[in-house]
Amino acid sequence: GGHGPRPPYVFPQRRLGVQERRDLQREILAVLGLPELPRRRPSPATSRQPASAPLFMLDLYHAVANGDDDGGPLQPHLGRSDLVMSFVNMVERDCTLDYQEPHWKEFHFDLTQIPAGEIVTAAEFRIYKEPSTHPLNTTLHVSMFEVVQEHSNRESDLFFLDLQTLRSGDEKWLVLDITAASDRWLLNHKKDLGLRLYVETEDGHSMDPGLAGLLGQQAPRSKQPFMVGFFRASRNPVRTPR
């Protein structure tokens, strides 16, 4: 340039073409670090009932939004996190046959969708407990382990994660700290062998988690177990030039 007077600056008025608009939208999504273009989600009849993970995440969102507005306190993990992801339980295995002790329940999650470069700040496993009358009014110990290695001829190697003590009549969401396991899973996705949950009575007897009132995949959608990961971004998303 440099020849002749410069025209007065105006915003570009040209309408974008379909392809240009699509490219631009894709670029904006990339800047936001969001996955590709919107895709219409299937809505089967079962999904009409709200699921536990989205409900919990919506509560978190409101906590964040209100915290932003009021400057009020946030949930402890939230303050240190840029990203919170919920994971639906993919596979559930039970070992609750009467003749086989101890009883346990195993849960698996698909963590492959976690964006690269995220650092785990905390992770929780959430399972709903209904009041149980079997045994009546007893103290129960619920422990969570990570399955570290499986063996064909003997019991799997386990790593202790968390222990919660509650009454058999309690009804609430039970929150177990699984940060250590998710940290390892993030480093090596192939090493995700699941989480194993045990219930013991005060006198040390193993108990079927289902009988203790802990709900699994067969529960109503709003009470199904899920996992929540809190992450901190280690870098900004890279923007690919068009």
Next chain:
Amino acid sequence: VVRPLRKKRQLNKTIQMQHLNQHLGIFDDGHGSRGRDVCRRHELYVSFRDLGWLDWVIAPQGYSAYYCEGECNYPLGHRMNSTNHATMQALIHLMKPEVVPKVCCVPTELSAISVLYYDRSNNVILRKEHNMVVQACGCH
């Protein structure tokens, strides 16, 4: 989407922005009469609904992003956080206005929003998106 505001609200907003801009030294006394050209923040509502993103964005349905428009007139107020580059560009513009444009009016302070959305596996994600809302405009 630029939504027309009700007159009273718009007036209040303008007054609030004038206070903010004055604090930042954007309004210069020498150019106070050229209100239209002064670098200031304007209303811009980004609607995820209008973008057709509500298929996967759960919340919010939209947010006030704002944008900056106007010219950065020199000399700047002494509180203006101008870069050396901006100062030099302003100087060259005075000498050769047809070659080099005036320094741009840009966001100088931005804040984050939180977005709740589904990923490809129908997991739900809550992400803090930084630098999404213009808090103040100025020249850098």
